[in-house]
Amino acid sequence: MDRRSFLGLAAAAVATSALGACASMVTTPVAPVGGIVYLPIRNYPSLASAGGSLKILPSGAATPLYILELEGGGYAVLSPICTHLGCTVNIEGVNLVCPCHGSTYDRAGEVLQGPAERSLVRIPSRLTEDGVLEIDLRGAD
Ligand code: FES
Numbered sequence: 001m002d003r004r005s006f007l008g009l010a011a012a013a014v015a016t017s018a019l020g021a022c023a024s025m026v027t028t029p030v031a032p033v034g035g036i037v038y039l040p041i042r043n044y045p046s047l048a049s050a051g052g053s054l055k056i057l058p059s060g061a062a063t064p065l066y067i068l069e070l071e072g073g074g075y076a077v078l079s080p081i082c083t084h085l086g087c088t089v090n091i092e093g094v095n096l097v098c099p100c101h102g103s104t105y106d107r108a109g110e111v112l113q114g115p116a117e118r119s120l121v122r123i124p125s126r127l128t129e130d131g132v133l134e135i136d137l138r139g140a141d
Pocket of ligand 1: 082
């Protein structure tokens with residue numbers, strides 16, 4: 001492979017990587033019914049795979065929520081607001097990491113590394129037998 005071909009491939013790889021990172025930040029608007037969001041998992045391929053995640057913004061909500069597929073089955077619906085000083089955490093690999101001071105949370109929202117001492121706020125949810133994730137926002141701010 002000559003230098004020009006190599007550089008072309010390298011540039012394409014970087015662009016693809018950047019596109020993938022941007023795609024993971026896409027926010028999906030959802031419309032709650034009676035304070036509950038109904039998400040048929042089959043309609044959201046990013047949730048159907050192991051380690052999958054989705055960022056949603058319920059209509060009327062000020063901040064989005066993260067939905068994370070949990071190892072062993074089920075989902076966690078988490079507020080992305082860091083419990084240290086309120087920055088927005090990012091999904092990085094299998095964990096969530098705060099860009100401000102480095103607090104790290106697992107996919108269930110539990111603290112793995114401080115300075116945060118409290119887990120992320122977890123929104124009640126359940127997966128129905130027919131594969132619909134019901135997210136109960138009635139207790140959320
Ligand atoms: S605000 Fe997240 S670690 Fe400080």
